[in-house]
Amino acid sequence: MSAGHTAVTDLVQPCGLPEHQDCGIRDVLDRLGDRWSVLAIVELSAGTRRFGELRRGIAGVSQRMLTLTLRRLERDGLVLRTAYPTVPVTVTYELTARGRSLTDLVGQLAQWSLAHRDAIAESRRGWDADHL
Known part of the structure; x- marks a missing residue:
């Protein structure tokens, strides 16, 4: 690594802290950027759901991953879990x-994804043809 490249660590982030400090957002972005959290939020945006309804609504998620995702979202204060004594x-x-x-x-992210998915797929095909 060049000496000039190591100086990058001295840059300041928009929050005013050095780059190696993440301003407290990395953990939140990691949660929202994982594979299942956004899909769980989308499904729950339609209203209260039972576990089985969520699992059917989120294609490809395993029972274990849905359980972990819901626990993490509950821990972060994004989801409320209510157990009834039945x-x-x-x-x-x-x-x-x-x-x-x-x-x-x-919702905005989903709209953007729909609007650009064909162009992204075409870009991927072009890149793969040039690089693979």
Whole structure:
């Protein structure tokens, strides 16, 4: 690594902290950027769901990954889990106010994805033809 390249660590982030400090956003972005969290938020934006409904609504998610995703979202205060004393126990999931505040942003991301998916697929085909 060149001496000039190592100086990059002295840059200042928009939050005013050195680059090696993430301003507290890295953990949040990691959660929202994982494979299943956004899809769970999208599914819950339609309203309260039981676990099975969520699993059917999120194609490809395993029971284990959905459980982990919901626990993490609950821990972050984005999802509320409610257990009812029935036999067997009935559990529902819904977005908290904080979780609902993400739905517009997630919706915009989904709209952007739909608008650009064909162009991105074409770019991938071109890149693959040149590089593979």
